[in-house]
Amino acid sequence: MSDRAVKTRERILEAARELFNEQGEKAVTTNHIAAHLGISPGNLYYHFRNKTAIIKELLVQYSNAVQAFLTPPEPGQKADVGAKRHYLEAALQAMWHYRFLHRDMQRLAAEEVLRSEYEKLAGFAVQRIITIYRGLIDSGVMVINERELEALAYNLWLVIVSWVSFVGSGLAAGAGKFSKDTIRRAIYQALLLDKPYVTDEARKDFEALLEEFYVPINQWFMP
Numbered sequence: 001m002s003d004r005a006v007k008t009r010e011r012i013l014e015a016a017r018e019l020f021n022e023q024g025e026k027a028v029t030t031n032h033i034a035a036h037l038g039i040s041p042g043n044l045y046y047h048f049r050n051k052t053a054i055i056k057e058l059l060v061q062y063s064n065a066v067q068a069f070l071t072p073p074e075p076g077q078k079a080d081v082g083a084k085r086h087y088l089e090a091a092l093q094a095m096w097h098y099r100f101l102h103r104d105m106q107r108l109a110a111e112e113v114l115r116s117e118y119e120k121l122a123g124f125a126v127q128r129i130i131t132i133y134r135g136l137i138d139s140g141v142m143v144i145n146e147r148e149l150e151a152l153a154y155n156l157w158l159v160i161v162s163w164v165s166f167v168g169s170g171l172a173a174g175a176g177k178f179s180k181d182t183i184r185r186a187i188y189q190a191l192l193l194d195k196p197y198v199t200d201e202a203r204k205d206f207e208a209l210l211e212e213f214y215v216p217i218n219q220w221f222m223p
Contacts, residue, residue, distance in 0.1 A: 009047045011037055013061070016054045020100035025055065026107065052111050055101075059114060062098040063121045069094065070128040072135055079135035081205035087132065088187050088213065095164065095183045102161050103168030103178070122157060129153040141202040142194065152197070156190045163189055167220050177219050185215040
């Protein structure tokens with residue numbers, strides 16, 4: 001593939017991601033993407049046969065980003081609350097960059113090829129979260145048994161993903177205010193699941209981490 005073709009392909013993916021994030025995947029067609037770029041639909045179809053193919057490639061990009069930052073500490077490197085902060089900030093950036101995937105996944109999952117890719121991502125993420133939690137246990141940051149650890153990892157993933165989908169889909173009051181704070185609040189919700197298992201030695205640092213990710217909830221849920 002020529003450099004020009006590669007650049008056009010990358011431009012299509014970037015434009016699609018931006019439009020899906022801003023308008024919702026359902027509202028954006030391949031014609032919209034082509035018009036946004038000032039290219040013909042035929043040029044777009046040369047690179048991607050349909051919208052599903054574009055979304056699949058974006059999902060692969062997101063999966064690669066998650067795999068890149070969910071890296072356990074090197075042998076001998078101590079896991080602490082600071083390391084957890086690194087994971088959470090990276091997750092915040094990646095989820096915001098590809099927010100349409102979580103927000104629209106319930107509908108996207110009707111496509112078998114997308115559901116399969118998403119299931120692989122979820123499986124990887126949960127297993128890697130378990131590994132990271134074990135590092136925190138070994139470092140004395142958390143105390144939790146193996147059965148609860150597995151459940152905690154799945155609950156963390158479910159809370160973050162469900163929160164983004166719930167707020168972004170219009171089910172919550174004020175859902176049109178979807179912003180980066182939406183995802184920051186999702187991480188705060190998930191962090192609260194960890195709280196009962198944090199040791200006294202790590203409590204002060206963990207409370208500071210909670211404060212960093214706190215966002216008032218009333219912008220989505222009105223009293």
